[in-house]
Every structure is written in C-alpha cells, then in structure tokens.
Amino acid sequence: MTEHPRQVTDDQLLTNLLGGNMSTVSLNGLSHAYENTVSPSVHPFNLFIDDGEFLVLYGPSGSGKSTILRMLHGLEAPKTGTILIDGNDVTHAAVNDRDVTLALESYALYPHMSVRDNLGFALRVDGLPAEEIRDRVESVTSKIGLRDILDDVPGDLSALQRQTIALARAVVRQPKVLIMDEPVVNLVPEHQADTLRLVKDLQQEFGLTTLYATANLEDAKVLGDRIAFLDHGRLIGVEKPEVAEALVASISDVDS
Numbered sequence: 001m002t003e004h005p006r007q008v009t010d011d012q013l014l015t016n017l018l019g020g021n022m023s024t025v026s027l028n029g030l031s032h033a034y035e036n037t038v039s040p041s042v043h044p045f046n047l048f049i050d051d052g053e054f055l056v057l058y059g060p061s062g063s064g065k066s067t068i069l070r071m072l073h074g075l076e077a078p079k080t081g082t083i084l085i086d087g088n089d090v091t092h093a094a095v096n097d098r099d100v101t102l103a104l105e106s107y108a109l110y111p112h113m114s115v116r117d118n119l120g121f122a123l124r125v126d127g128l129p130a131e132e133i134r135d136r137v138e139s140v141t142s143k144i145g146l147r148d149i150l151d152d153v154p155g156d157l158s159a160l161q162r163q164t165i166a167l168a169r170a171v172v173r174q175p176k177v178l179i180m181d182e183p184v185v186n187l188v189p190e191h192q193a194d195t196l197r198l199v200k201d202l203q204q205e206f207g208l209t210t211l212y213a214t215a216n217l218e219d220a221k222v223l224g225d226r227i228a229f230l231d232h233g234r235l236i237g238v239e240k241p242e243v244a245e246a247l248v249a250s251i252s253d254v255d256s
C-alpha cells in the first residue's frame with residue numbers, strides 16, 4: 001500500500017526555508033504493548049503527518065487508535081520507535097512539553113466559569129499576556145458564532161453550544177498538534193453532523209495539524225485529507241478519502 005505524499009505548496013516551502021513554525025509529526029517505528037498482555041496493542045509503523053494536515057486514524061474498536069493518540073500526547077510510552085514534532089524528538093518528553101492538545105468532551109468545561117473564562121483558562125495558566133488572550137478568544141469565537149454567549153456559563157447553553165466551546169477551547173491554544181478521540185460518538189445524531197462540520201472548519205481556518213480517531217468510515221471520509229487504516233494494531237495503509245471504500249473492501253476480503 002502506498003502512502004501518498006501531500007503536495008507541498010509554495011507557501012509551505014517558503015515557511016520551511018524561513019524556519020517558520022511548522023507542525024509536522026513523524027512517527028518512526030512506533031509500537032506499543034500494555035503491561036501483562038500477550039500481543040502488542042500497536043505493531044511497529046511509520047507515519048508522517050504534514051503541516052496543517054488532517055489525518056484520520058480509522059479502524060474498529062481495539063485496532064489501536066487511542067493508544068497511538070495517547071503515545072503522541074505523552075500518556076503512554078512507546079515500546080519502540082520515536083515521535084518527532086517539527087523534527088524535535090519528543091518521544092520521552094512530558095505531556096506539557098510537546099505542544100499537543102487533546103480536544104475534550106463538553107462535560108470537561110468548568111461549570112462555574114463563563115465561556116470567555118473557559119476559553120482563556122489554559123492560556124492564563126500558560127502565562128500569556130491578557131491582551132493576547134483576549135485577541136485569541138475573540139478570533140476563535142467570531143469565526144464560530146459564539147460572541148453573543150461569551151458571558152454565559154455552560155449550564156445556560158445548549159448541548160451543541162457546549163460541544164462547540166469544548167472544541168474552541170482546544171483550538172484557542174493554537175497547539176502544534178490537535179488530537180481528537182471519537183469526539184462525536186456520544187452526541188445525538190443531529191449534533192454529530194454539526195460538530196463534524198465545525199471540526200473541519202476550525203481545523204482549516206487555523207491550519208492545525210490534526211489527528212482524529214474514529215470507527216466511522218463516513219466521518220473519516222468527510223474529515224480526512226488522508227485516512228490511516230488500522231486493523232488489530234497494524235497500520236494497513238494510508239490513503240486519500242476517495243479510495244477509502246476500495247481499501248476497506250480489500251481488508252474485509254483478507255479478514256474473511
């Protein structure tokens with residue numbers, strides 16, 4: 001199975017040459033095994049995610065998606081391999097030293113804080129100046145129609161608005177890498193479509209390098225620039241959404 005290199009635009013080349021803030025991810029020979037288990041949860045694999053790319057990890061339950069995200073986040077140590085972000089080896093770096101942000105579900109919002117304070121909280125902890133916090137919060141909220149509810153608390157809002165804020169709270173940090181682990185799986189169907197659209201819009205608007213785990217092929221096709229197919233802890237292939245169906249069919253043939 002071939003891995004399609006993404007076309008590097010003139011802008012990206014220029015940014016590279018100028019030593020700009022690129023956010024590439026290289027996973028090299030990465031594997032994982034949970035303690036006291038017989039077979040590895042993730043077999044060794046290589047994967048490169050380009051700056052600003054939306055990469056979907058797709059596979060059934062137990063295929064290794066969460067474990068890969070947890071290694072990238074710093075919550076699980078790999079058994080083998082390295083993790084490079086912008087060429088820097090972060091394989092053994094602490095969670096807070098790798099600039100990877102996990103978008104949490106809406107129940108993780110602080111219930112007593114206004115939307116504005118929820119969005120700015122992590123930025124204050126990071127020590128950003130008040131002016132920059134205000135600018136970032138306004139920039140994100142104006143793009144997603146949240147400005148009118150900045151002074152409300154989560155309990156006053158709809159489930160969809162809360163979900164939107166939870167996503168915005170990750171984006172406002174402008175992380176090098178944004179990760180999401182099945183963020184729509186617990187939402188009612190009508191909110192799932194809206195949330196997927198929002199995820200894609202925010203990712204494109206802010207050009208965030210993103211890894212997104214899902215067991216839903218339709219979601220993977222809507223969201224991904226490329227889809228990484230996982231099966232029983234193995235990376236089977238990395239393809240554009242257009243050829244996803246054919247690859248899934250070939251995996252099913254092999255499995256049956």
Ligand SMILES: Nc1ncnc2c1ncn2[C@@H]1O[C@H](COP(=O)(O)OP(=O)(O)OP(=O)(O)O)[C@@H](O)[C@H]1O
Pocket residue numbers: 034035037041042059060061062063064065066067068
């Ligand atoms: N804490 C753990 N201890 C032992 N084995 C685990 C643990 N967490 C996951 N596993 C195993 O590791 C493998 C990969 O699981 P993982 O959760 O990464 O898959 P997934 O594709 O994200 O599935 P799901 O969406 O159901 O979480 C599975 O075989 C799973 O049973």
